[in-house]
Amino acid sequence: MRFSIYRFDPDADASPHMKDYELALEAGDMMLLDALILIKAQDDSLSLRKSCREGVCGSDAMNINGKNGLACITPLSSLKEPIELRPLPGLPVIRDLVVDMEPFFKQYRSIKPYLINNDPPPETERLQSPQERAELDGLYECILCACCTTSCPSFWWNPEKFVGPAGLLQAWRFIADTRDQATSERLDDLEDPYRLFRCHGIMNCVDACPKGLNPTEAIGKIKGMMVRRTV
Amino acid sequence: MVKRTVVGAHYGILGWLVQRISAAVMALFILLFLMVLLDHHPLSYDIWKTLFSQIWLRIGVQLFLIGLFLHAWVGMRDILMDYVHSTGTRLLLQVLVLVSLSAYAIWSIRIVWGN
Numbered sequence: 001m002r003f004s005i006y007r008f009d010p011d012a013d014a015s016p017h018m019k020d021y022e023l024a025l026e027a028g029d030m031m032l033l034d035a036l037i038l039i040k041a042q043d044d045s046l047s048l049r050k051s052c053r054e055g056v057c058g059s060d061a062m063n064i065n066g067k068n069g070l071a072c073i074t075p076l077s078s079l080k081e082p083i084e085l086r087p088l089p090g091l092p093v094i095r096d097l098v099v100d101m102e103p104f105f106k107q108y109r110s111i112k113p114y115l116i117n118n119d120p121p122p123e124t125e126r127l128q129s130p131q132e133r134a135e136l137d138g139l140y141e142c143i144l145c146a147c148c149t150t151s152c153p154s155f156w157w158n159p160e161k162f163v164g165p166a167g168l169l170q171a172w173r174f175i176a177d178t179r180d181q182a183t184s185e186r187l188d189d190l191e192d193p194y195r196l197f198r199c200h201g202i203m204n205c206v207d208a209c210p211k212g213l214n215p216t217e218a219i220g221k222i223k224g225m226m227v228r229r230t231v
Numbered sequence: 232m233v234k235r236t237v238v239g240a241h242y243g244i245l246g247w248l249v250q251r252i253s254a255a256v257m258a259l260f261i262l263l264f265l266m267v268l269l270d271h272h273p274l275s276y277d278i279w280k281t282l283f284s285q286i287w288l289r290i291g292v293q294l295f296l297i298g299l300f301l302h303a304w305v306g307m308r309d310i311l312m313d314y315v316h317s318t319g320t321r322l323l324l325q326v327l328v329l330v331s332l333s334a335y336a337i338w339s340i341r342i343v344w345g346n
Contacts, residue, residue, distance in 0.1 A: 157313045160236040188241065193312060197243040200309065226244040 058145030116182035139173035148205035161194035165205035165215030172218035253298035
């Protein structure tokens with residue numbers, strides 16, 4: 001199988017280049033990450049992140065044949081050759097397929113991704129009805145791999161100001177949580193031409209999400225709630 | 232001068248609503264206007280003149296144009312916010328867009344309501 005992989009070593013290279021690799025194997029039921037590990041055995045200068053190798057940790061997000069995804073849960077058989085691998089777009093490249101996630105996490109931190117509740121903690125836990133808990137389905141599953149945010153042109157153009165789809169999905173996850181008491185502060189923080197309204201609903205995020213989540217829908221719900229409190 | 236990135240203008244939902252509502256108004260008018268045109272087929276200058284002498288059509292056209300200008304303002308502002316990153320240039324371009332759209336709006340009143 002043929003691969004073309006983005007290589008960049010800031011200490012040695014003036015600019016990035018694509019390097020070709022060839023592996024003598026049949027795709028079978030292997031995942032892309034398996035192939036990358038074999039390539040790294042050939043050429044140990046190749047850098048990439050990986051950890052859980054089963055789509056839970058979100059470390060090995062990369063741009064695979066033009067689309068962001070997780071190498072560990074992308075079947076080799078689903079990919080057209082030569083398989084082109086690049087780092088996630090829109091984030092500074094540290095080396096090869098490794099990007100600096102700080103701009104992404106900075107936006108994530110900015111939405112205060114934790115429950116804000118000033119009531120004294122109860123004896124056991126803060127209870128929710130099954131319906132209230134169901135509101136969080138499709139939100140809590142996010143693994144923060146950044147596939148969605150780095151596929152969003154609005155984030156490419158304004159990474160310092162636009163929260164991005166992953167951050168906004170999490171913002172809605174805490175707004176939707178009945179145990180959270182900071183709904184209006186959260187909406188105040190997001191009602192901003194840059195933080196929220198750079199989203200033009202093109203749904204690249206939905207297309208990219210390896211967990212099948214829908215940030216565009218969450219963003220729509222945030223806007224819906226703002227309409228409700230405005231009109 | 233402090234060069235820190237600042238956000239938190241606390242507006243946006245109104246523009247977003249205006250964009251949606253103006254789109255709906257324009258879509259509805261286009262549909263109705265097409266129906267009127269089909270109803271008066273084949274068109275002649277006299278039919279066109281009679282159509283536009285009616286107040287409801289003039290109001291409809293004017294509403295369509297107001298919707299168009301509002302929609303264009305939100306859209307152009309979005310484009311400038313996305314792509315123009317120098318604050319001074321962005322402000323200048325936004326003012327230019329606003330001034331031209333206002334001029335078009337005034338001109339459109341003359342076109343629709345003049346004889």
